[in-house]
Each structure stands twice: as C-alpha cells, then as structure tokens.
Amino acid sequence: MPAAVSSFPSAKSPDSVAGRLARVRERIDHIATESGRDASQIHLIAVSKKQPIESLEAALAAGQNAFGENYLQDALPKIDSLAAHEPTWHFVGDIQSNKTSDIATQFDWAHALDRAKIARRLSDQRPDDAEPLDVCIQVNVDDVANKAGVAPDACHELATLITALPGLRLRGLMTLPEPRHDMQAQRQPFAELARVRDTLNDAGHELDVLSMGMTADLEAAILEGATHVRVGTDVFGQRLE
Numbered sequence: 487m488p489a490a491v492s493s494f495p496s497a498k499s500p501d502s503v504a505g506r507l508a509r510v511r512e513r514i515d516h517i518a519t520e521s522g523r524d525a526s527q528i529h530l531i532a533v534s535k536k537q538p539i540e541s542l543e544a545a546l547a548a549g550q551n552a553f554g555e556n557y558l559q560d561a562l563p564k565i566d567s568l569a570a571h572e573p574t575w576h577f578v579g580d581i582q583s584n585k586t587s588d589i590a591t592q593f594d595w596a597h598a599l600d601r602a603k604i605a606r607r608l609s610d611q612r613p614d615d616a617e618p619l620d621v622c623i624q625v626n627v628d629d630v631a632n633k634a635g636v637a638p639d640a641c642h643e644l645a646t647l648i649t650a651l652p653g654l655r656l657r658g659l660m661t662l663p664e665p666r667h668d669m670q671a672q673r674q675p676f677a678e679l680a681r682v683r684d685t686l687n688d689a690g691h692e693l694d695v696l697s698m699g700m701t702a703d704l705e706a707a708i709l710e711g712a713t714h715v716r717v718g719t720d721v722f723g724q725r726l727e
C-alpha cells in the first residue's frame with residue numbers, strides 16, 4: 487500500500503516540530519552532560535522567524551515557551567495571536583531606531599543591543615507597568631569592521647550606561663560569529679565572549695547570560711558556557727522565504 491503523502495507531518499513523526507524539538511533538547515542534554523553542566527541552566531530559544539503560526543502552536547503544545555524573532559512585522563501578528571499562552575518573546579535581530587517602540591512594548595528580551603541611543607529609546611519606551619526589558623549587549627568578537635555589535639573594549643562603557651536606565655535590565659552578552667566549520671574553531675569566538683563577560687563582572691557588572699549558539703554550533707557554545715541558545719532551523723525546519 488502506498489504511504490499517504492502529506493505536507494503536514496503528524497505530531498508523532500520525526501519531522502514534526504515536536505519530533506524536532508525533542509531532538510534539539512537531546513542535543514542540549516547530551517553536550518551538557520558531556521561538559522558537566524546542568525541542562526536545566528541552558529535555555530532554548532526557538533527562533534521562529536519566517537515560520538508559520540502553526541509551527542509555533544505545535545512548539546507550544548510540545549512545551550516550548552520561548553521564541554525568538556527578528557523581523558518585527560512578521561512577529562507582531564504572532565505575538566498577538568499567541569497572547570493567551572503567554573510565551574516569552576525574544577527580539578534577536580538588529581534593532582533599528584524606528585522599531586524600538588514595538589520592541590519595548592511587545593517583547594520580553596532584546597538580544598542585539600549595540601548602541602547607546604537605542605538603549606535610551608528602549609528604556610524610555612518601556613511601559614511603566616511592565617518589568618524592565620531584559621537585554622544583552624551584542625559583541626563583535628570577530629573583529630570584522632562592518633559587523634554588528636560592540637567591540638569588546640567598548641562593552642564596559644555601554645554596560646554602565648544601560649545599567650543606569652530604569653526601563654532596562656542588563657542580563658548579559660550575545661554574539662553571532664561568522665560560520666566556522668569545525669568544533670575547535672567554533673569554540674574560539676564563544677570563549678572570547680565568555681572572557682568579555684568575566685572582565686565586565688570583575689569590573690562590577692553582574693551578567694548572568696551568554697546568548698550564543700545556533701543550529702550549526704550549539705555544542706561549541708554550550709561547551710563555552712552558553713546559557714541561552716537560539717535555534718531556528720533545527721527546531722522548525724527550513725524557513726519560508
């Protein structure tokens with residue numbers, strides 16, 4: 487008998503969001519065990535950019551409640567439609583000035599803060615009755631001139647400025663390194679981010695978050711201390727274009 491052809495895998499199939507999520511959680515558990523870390527201290531952010539709402543619903547049903555988005559116009563209708571489930575929303579993309587108001591009012595976290603001006607706007611626009619917006623400073627650990635993110639040397643100044651803003655709570659550092667293909671090479675920029683965090687904490691900051699690692703390099707990131715991994719493709723499959 488020919489197998490039924492369906493473009494919507496059932497919830498039990500290995501290609502379903504639930505099946506994929508289970509495998510991503512296994513990846514995290516496995517490397518956590520191998521590196522002697524407690525997997526419950528490693529948070530999975532399911533990066534749902536360019537994914538249809540049905541995929542997010544399937545992830546919620548499978549117990550995933552933290553989502554990452556980086557296209558605001560795409561994200562807002564999803565936030566609206568899933569409001570009853572109260573997931574945690576992470577804005578992981580570049581933050582442009584004209585987007586700060588929606589980010590400050592609709593999201594719980596912003597991961598890619600790299601400018602004082604944006605920090606001030608987000609703080610000013612965070613509603614008074616909300617908890618402060620949790621933020622990470624994006625650090626350019628690759629030293630590529632045209633890349634987003636603050637140079638490691640400039641982090642202390644921006645961290646000090648953010649700490650003084652009432653609408654923001656500085657949680658840690660985030661990085662998005664150039665792709666590297668072997669594990670040793672992948673670990674380098676993550677180790678560098680951990681060093682920058684240590685330097686800042688030695689200078690009196692209290693950063694407890696390292697937002698690093700995606701589908702291709704989450705093991706390397708966890709080995710270097712990631713607390714939040716941002717995984718899209720391995721959770722949801724290929725994105726719609």
Ligand SMILES: *Cc1c(COP(=O)(O)O)cnc(C)c1O
Pocket residue numbers: 533535556578579662700701702716717718719720
């Ligand atoms: C898209 C994206 C991710 C997820 O990438 P995958 O390779 O699909 O896991 C993580 N972080 C940021 C900032 C992204 O834009």
